Amino acid sequence: MSDVVIQIQGLGKRYRLGQTVDLSRTFRETLATLPRFFGQKARQAARTLAASRAAARAAAESSDPETPPGTFWALRDVDxxxxxxxxxxxxxxxxxxxxxxxxxxxxxxxxxxxxxxxxxxxxxxxxxxxxxxxxxxxxxxxxxxxxxxxxxxxxxxxxxxxxxxxxxxxxxxxxxxxxxxxxxxxxxxxxxxxxxxxxxxxxxxxxxxxxxxxxxxxxxxxxxxxxxxxxxxxxxxxxxxxxxxxxxxxxxxxxxxxxxxxxxxxxxxxxxxAAKEIDVPLDERTDRKGDGRARLTSVSVRNERGESSLRCGDRLRIALGYRADAALKGAKFLVGVYDHFDRPVFFLDSQSDGGFHAELPATGEIVCLTEPINLTPGPCRVNVAVLLNEFLADHVIGACGFEVESEDFYGTGRLTERKNALCLLRQDWDLGTIDA
Amino acid sequence: MAESATVPQISDPPTIRIRPSRGWIAIDFRELWRWRELLYFLTWRDVKVKYKQTLLGFAWAVLVPVGNMVVLGTIFGKVAKLPTDGLDPYLFILAGLVPWQYFANSLSMSSNSLVGYSHLITKIYFPRLFVPLGICIANIVDFLLAFSVLLVMILVMMGLPAATFVLIPFLMLIAMTLALGMGTALSAMNVKYRDIKFVVPFIVQIWMYCSIIVPASLIREKWGSLAYYLYGVNPMAGVIEGIRWCLLHNRMFVEKEGVHSAVEAPWGLMAAGVPMTVLTLVFGLYYFKRMEKMFADIV
Known part of the structure; x- marks a missing residue:
């Protein structure tokens, strides 16, 4: 008897574009596909509909015979x-x-x-x-x-x-x-x-x-x-x-x-x-959340000397470029740093430093300088977000990544690896005295 | 699926085969039976929740038909003086309103039901048919309350009703079947076209005036037998005339060519509606099952 309890073969699901979002077609739209029964107005509606279909067609991968225009596969050929x-x-x-x-x-x-x-x-x-x-x-x-x-x-x-x-x-x-x-x-x-x-x-x-x-x-x-x-x-x-x-x-x-x-x-x-994704400039990323009242356009992580190679014990200088239509009021910037298993390491919040009370210019750059980071060598990933009056304006997961390079942190010539610890601490060891 | 090993009637764990479904899918009655407890709980929930946080609670099930009776009875019976087969106009109207209100409530609530249950439909599997079906069952409670008021009025005004009383459950079964047939079709349509929620109240309104105001005998008198049977194609006309006859008419006598005889039962009118009801149910279930696989994607 086989112990396989779930067996999936070539499983696929195709959606019509926009189906998951808004395809509550009304009668009018359906009727609009029969324009000869109706007057000028219906013909006009049909033209609008055809135009939107054409746009959808252009958006879809076109060469694939299994992907008719205006559809996409949410799941494909999964075994x-x-x-x-x-x-x-x-x-x-x-x-x-x-x-x-x-x-x-x-x-x-x-x-x-x-x-x-x-x-x-x-x-x-x-x-x-x-x-x-x-x-x-x-x-x-x-x-x-x-x-x-x-x-x-x-x-x-x-x-x-x-x-x-x-x-x-x-x-x-x-x-x-x-x-x-x-x-x-x-x-x-x-x-x-x-x-x-x-x-x-x-x-x-x-x-x-x-x-x-x-x-x-x-x-x-x-x-x-x-x-x-x-x-x-x-x-x-x-x-x-x-x-x-x-x-x-x-x-x-x-x-x-x-x-x-x-x-x-x-x-x-x-x-x-995810780190490869990061090569796409932040401004061009489309996988973002938020209402878009402000947009994060660039992010860079360097050390306090402006070098892009980071070592254990360096301070981080994180620069966030942003753009908005008007001056920013009540802006709050968030930066989350995650390790190679996507476990959270730091969470930086502009409010923890008192926050920005004054209006910020519509376009600008925010810089955050941290304490020295004592991370073991390895990759890190950064999520960024901006909130306006506590409402999410823009949020990008994996906006950039950085690598912490190995460094003789303790000055002993021996390196501690990521698999042993995430974080390093300087320490003093001594023989304890027992008080009677 | 999802029944525990403690359930005695299911011994082996079922194997479920998930495949693309095309076209007409037969109703899986075994599946419905397996999930019967959920139907019970959904119905129970609908009954329980309906009048929560209202001052008058279940009294509303009585107040609405009584209020309507006063208004319609006054306008059509007293002012317009439409014939009522010799009955008290208020009694005539209420005997129509009580079954009508069951049908109308079941129909309008079930046509909105799938959209209203979207949080369930997109998150969990269960036989979707239970949604409109549960509503048609839950509304029986309201019907019984309103019906008891009608009975009291009959007792006070005319004395005990006759044994034909026992036919009423069968007539209500027609009303329920029709509500379910239309409810399944309209609820499935409503998932795709939200126009339905504007159309239904309008249809229900017009339909009510077509079903409960005019006595069928008047139609036969004025336009002949063909019109009478055409009127019966509306199954609710048969149901309402039938209930009036069961409760009221069979105890009255009319004078025809000098002879007193009992009022004839509207068998023809009732029969005319049955094929229509069955057709509606078959179409409703067919359309519902055909659309069912898309509910979670487009609701």
Whole structure:
């Protein structure tokens, strides 16, 4: 008997351009494709529609016969086998097809091509608290949410006390959840999900909720699930979580599965590929978030002497170029530095230095000078963001990268490598005296 | 899927084959049966939540038809003096309003239902058919409340209704089937064309005036039998006339050519609506299943 519980062959999903965003076509638009029945106005609408179709056609890869104009593949030719009891991480940038893969496997949407076989009961957690109703009490929502996740009444009743205890909401179990604090709400929602007992579990980013303490317990719960021999497919941007939970990882890029293997190797490859992205000038990057009221146009990381080769013990001089239509009020700049596993190392916030109270010119450069960094040699990646009055104006993940080069930090002639430590400290060692 | 090993009726873990689906997909009744508890919980939720944070709560299920009865009964019965088959105009109107309101509420709520459930549809798998079906079931509670008011009025004004009473569940089944058939089709259409949410209230309004104001006997008298049966193609006309007959008419006698005889049951009118109802359900389910695979992508 084979132990393969998930078998995916040539799986693909094609979307029409704009379908995921806004294709709630109205009757008018549909009718506009039959212009001979209508007057001048409809013909005009048809022309507009044709123009937008043409634009879509130009945008799509045109030569491919499987990609008709105006469509794109969110997921393409994915082959994957998952053994019973494996915990597989799925990583990739936004839009790489991770969510599409999970949605197909959870049967929320159907594939365009290929097939997937799933042996065993599967539960998917693409979100916690799906179906929670604010007017219902905690108790009622446990039953409702449990049923939505595929549990039956008997099972929910059996687990009820455990669920309530894990969520720590005993006192409020008969209160409508709209009166819960957001922390309580999330705890209860996760708790129901965590007590599912499917053979295969599909989890998407649900760990990015709650306070740090609760996140830790959720991660603990996840590794319990894995230890019990259940199969888990785990999608996350949190490389540290993927690294600690998953034995194997898959890297998706532009809808294709580009690499699978042991987790550290795949994460390394992901970071390396992300580093290549960085060669694109910041101003030309399109993978950004925020409302665009201000745009980050350049970023550079040098040391205090302006050299681009950085050594352990150098101070960082991070320069952010920006552009906006008008003078910036209430601007806040953020810089996050991540290691080769995408684990956060530093977080720099212009507010920690008092912030910019005066208006900033519409175009300019912001410079941040840090304390000496004591990082071991290795690559680092930088995320940048600018907020205006606490609303995200621009945000680029992996805006640039830098390499910390080896340096005889302790003056002993011996180097400490990244695999032993992330950070170095000068230290004094002495024989202690024991006071009686 | 997703049932625990503790469920006795499922022994082996199922193998699910996920493939592109094309065209007509048959309704998987075994799948619906496996998920029956969710239908129960969705229905229960709809009932439970409907009147939360209202002062009057379930009283609304009674106040709305009674309010409508006063307005419509006064305008059409007292002012316009439309014939009511010899019945009290308020009773005549209410006997139509109670089944009508069940149908209209089920129809308009289910046509908005998929869009309203989009947070569920894009996040989790379950038989989508439960969304409109749950609403049609949940509305039975409101119907029963309104119906009890109608019964009280009949008891006070006319005494005990006759044994034909037992036909009412069958007539309501027609109303429910029709609401489900139209609800599935319109809810699926609404996913793609949001125009539906503007169209439905309008249709419901016009349809109500076409179904509950004029007695069918008047149509036969004025325009003949053909018009009478054409009127019956609207299944709600048959349902409403049928319910009026069950509750009221069969206890009245008319004078025809000097002989007193019982009012005839509107069998023809009721029968005329049945094929239409079945057709609507088949089309609704077909269209719903055909669109189902796209719900999560375009809702």
């Amino acid at each position: 994957l086998e998952v053994q019973q009891g494996e915990v597989v991480g799925i990583i990739g940038r936004n839009g790489a097809g991770k969510s599409t893969l999970l949605k197909i496997l959870s049967r929320i949407t159907t594939p365009t091509k290929g097939e997937a076989l799933i042996r065993g009961r599967l539960a998917s957690l693409l979100e916690v608290g799906t179906g929670f109703h604010p007017e219902l009490t905690g108790r009622e929502n446990i039953y409702l949410n449990g049923a939505i996740l595929g549990m039956n009444r008997f099972e929910i009743t059996r687990k009820f006390d455990e669920i309530v205890a894990f969520a720590e909401v005993e006192k409020f179990i008969d209160t409508p959840v709209k009166r819960y604090s957001s922390g309580m709400y999330v705890r209860l929602a996760f708790s129901v999900a965590a007590h599912l007992e499917p053979e295969i579990m599909i989890v998407d980013e649900v760990l990015a909720v709650g306070d740090a303490e609760f996140q830790k317990r959720c991660l603990g719960r996840m590794s319990d699930v894995a230890r019990e021999g259940r199969t888990v497919l785990f999608v996350s941007h949190n490389m540290a979580a993927v690294l600690s939970l998953c034995t194997r990882a898959c890297l998706l890029e532009k809808g294709r599965l580009v690499l699978e293997g042991p987790t550290p190797n795949v994460i390394n490859e992901y970071i390396n590929r």
